[in-house]
Amino acid sequence: MIEQAVVSLTPEASTRLRDLLSNEDNPQLALRIDDQRRADDVIIDHGGVQILVDDFSVGYIRGAEIDYVDSLMGAGFTVHNPNAVHSCSCGHSFDTGDDAGSAQACGCGH
Numbered sequence: 001m002i003e004q005a006v007v008s009l010t011p012e013a014s015t016r017l018r019d020l021l022s023n024e025d026n027p028q029l030a031l032r033i034d035d036q037r038r039a040d041d042v043i044i045d046h047g048g049v050q051i052l053v054d055d056f057s058v059g060y061i062r063g064a065e066i067d068y069v070d071s072l073m074g075a076g077f078t079v080h081n082p083n084a085v086h087s088c089s090c091g092h093s094f095d096t097g098d099d100a101g102s103a104q105a106c107g108c109g110h
Contacts, residue, residue, distance in 0.1 A: 005044075005062075005063065006042060006044055006053055006058055006061065006062050006063075006064075007033070007044055007051055007053060007061060007062075007064050007065070007066060008046065008064075008065050008066070009046045009047075009049065009051070009065070009066050009067075010065060010066070010067040010068065012067060012068040012069075013066045013067050013068040013077060014046060014047050014049060015068075016068040016077075017031055017049045017068075018047070018048060018049055021049065030043075030049070030050035030051065030052050031049060031050065031051045031052065031066070032051075032052045033051070033052065033053045033054070033057055033061065034053075034054055034057065037052060038054055038055075040054070040055045041053060041054055041055070042054075042055060042058055051066075060081075060083055061079075061081055061083065062083065063081075063082045063083065064079050064080060064081040064082065064083070065079070065080045066078070066079050066080075067079075067080065
């Protein structure tokens with residue numbers, strides 16, 4: 001069985017992240033899926049950009065792809081998660097459909 005990547009980056013997201021991180025001149029910086037670096041993080045090196053995912057979240061985001069979109073509506077990173085069956089309209093919270101419960105309120109009012 002071939003194991004699916006935990007998370008991948010589109011070429012646009014990879015380029016943008018490399019640019020942002022190189023401007024900071026801090027080799028310890030990485031893209032973090034949640035808020036703090038932990039000893040049990042899964043560290044994914046994607047072309048020189050480190051992506052950090054806590055061990056608990058790996059199963060919920062496995063196969064997700066991070067993209068960078070620059071459009072008339074604005075620019076920013078977006079995550080395409082094949083595990084999400086429902087998400088908050090702002091994209092900060094999602095439900096995988098497992099017995100883990102449903103999407104938590106993220107404060108956007110949706």
